[in-house]
Amino acid sequence: MxxxxxxxxxxxxxxxxxxxxxxxxxxxxxxxDRFRSLTREHAEASTIAEQYRKxxxxxxxxxxxxxxxxxxxxxxxxxxxxxxEIGAAKADIARLDEALQLMLIPKDPDDVRPAxxxxxxxxxxxxxxxxxxxLFRLYTRYxxxxxxxVEVISESPGEMGGxxxxxLRMDGPADALGVGVYGKLRFESxxxxxxxxxxxxxxxxIHTSACTVAVMPEPDExxxxxxxxxxxxxxxxxxxxxxxxxxxxxxSAVRITHLPTGIVAECQEGRSQHSNKAQALxxxxxxxxxxxxxxxxxxxxxxxxxxxxxxxxxxxxxxxxFPQGRxxxxxxxxxxxxxxxxxxxxxxxxxxxxxxxxxxxxxAELESASQG
Numbered sequence: 001m002x003x004x005x006x007x008x009x010x011x012x013x014x015x016x017x018x019x020x021x022x023x024x025x026x027x028x029x030x031x032x033d034r035f036r037s038l039t040r041e042h043a044e045a046s047t048i049a050e051q052y053r054k055x056x057x058x059x060x061x062x063x064x065x066x067x068x069x070x071x072x073x074x075x076x077x078x079x080x081x082x083x084x085e086i087g088a089a090k091a092d093i094a095r096l097d098e099a100l101q102l103m104l105i106p107k108d109p110d111d112v113r114p115a116x117x118x119x120x121x122x123x124x125x126x127x128x129x130x131x132x133x134x135l136f137r138l139y140t141r142y143x144x145x146x147x148x149x150v151e152v153i154s155e156s157p158g159e160m161g162g163x164x165x166x167x168l169r170m171d172g173p174a175d176a177l178g179v180g181v182y183g184k185l186r187f188e189s190x191x192x193x194x195x196x197x198x199x200x201x202x203x204x205x206i207h208t209s210a211c212t213v214a215v216m217p218e219p220d221e222x223x224x225x226x227x228x229x230x231x232x233x234x235x236x237x238x239x240x241x242x243x244x245x246x247x248x249x250x251x252s253a254v255r256i257t258h259l260p261t262g263i264v265a266e267c268q269e270g271r272s273q274h275s276n277k278a279q280a281l282x283x284x285x286x287x288x289x290x291x292x293x294x295x296x297x298x299x300x301x302x303x304x305x306x307x308x309x310x311x312x313x314x315x316x317x318x319x320x321x322f323p324q325g326r327x328x329x330x331x332x333x334x335x336x337x338x339x340x341x342x343x344x345x346x347x348x349x350x351x352x353x354x355x356x357x358x359x360x361x362x363x364a365e366l367e368s369a370s371q372g
Contacts, residue, residue, distance in 0.1 A: 005101065019041060023042060047177065051096055055097065058092045062085075066082075101360075110182050112174050112178060113218050114169060116218060118216075119136055119163065121163065122212055126160040128210060135211055138347065150168055151168065151169045151269075167283060182217040195319065195320070196322035196323065218286055233257040238251050239253035251273070254273060261288065325337050331354070
């Protein structure tokens with residue numbers, strides 16, 4: 001393990017002792033927000049500390065086995081035992097080292113936030129809309145695997161099926177490393193290209209079409225961008241799509257336009273105009289927040305080219321090749337030949353690879369800063 005990482009881990013152990021003392025103080029429970037923040041940090045620090053203890057234990061085992069090997073040159077059985085333990089210890093150390101590197105990646109405060117996922121059909125006409133429907137299914141199946149709650153905010157169905165556009169809100173528990181919905185899905189933003197024979201193709205030719213995906217954290221209401229009500233235009237209209245008599249008789253759908261930026265958000269899935277307005281306002285705030293994030297990311301990218309990229313939806317990030325059963329993520333040169341399984345929601349290998357790639361970048365930057 002690199003020295004700067006070990007120093008970081010030692011600081012984490014000291015911080016864990018500090019957190020133990022802070023959480024045992026009688027006054028911390030009276031401040032619920034602070035108590036929750038400290039509890040979350042304590043859980044993350046405890047996980048890191050436990051992994052580090054396992055690493056140091058296996059390092060000690062390796063040193064002991066190496067010593068045994070030096071002393072057992074005339075005993076073939078002891079040599080074999082020592083070599084077996086050395087191999088096992090090295091494998092465990094490599095695995096724990098990689099896990100700890102992931103844990104030490106500086107976290108984006110938004111990683112624990114719920115997320116809005118927007119899927120839009122692009123080039124390719126009806127086939128693009130059908131692919132948008134496939135991506136909708138992919139992400140909702142992945143959400144089911146993670147026990148997330150999924151809510152459709154707005155949808156515009158395609159003429160042959162699928163969606164011209166669909167907006168989802170996803171919320172659910174974070175994993176053991178404190179990574180929540182946005183942290184898991186953040187690298188899905190960008191252009192998704194599909195290559196396959198459409199159902200409407202009579203001559204068996206492979207067509208290429210595309211969709212764009214945008215993943216935005218739901219802003220924390222306590223720190224969300226304050227929007228001047230005078231900058232908003234709110235329109236109500238009759239929702240389209242499924243919904244029966246209720247949708248046919250009431251103008252419950254809401255469209256909100258932020259006049260200074262021209263950003264628009266709408267919601268038509270709720271049963272009341274009030275609930276639709278509240279949800280549309282959340283989406284609008286998230287889009288304005290994401291616009292600011294994207295502009296900052298573009299400035300950062302001008303200074304350094306990130307491997308994973310900024311997540312700009314104009315980037316072509318991934319190709320889904322159905323004839324070959326292949327998924328390729330172009331940002332990290334990842335190719336997996338299990339496309340049908342992935343389309344059923346088995347996205348974890350892709351997401352983990354993207355997190356590891358970004359983590360390697362950020363750890364390299366930390367090491368460079370520590371040497372500077």
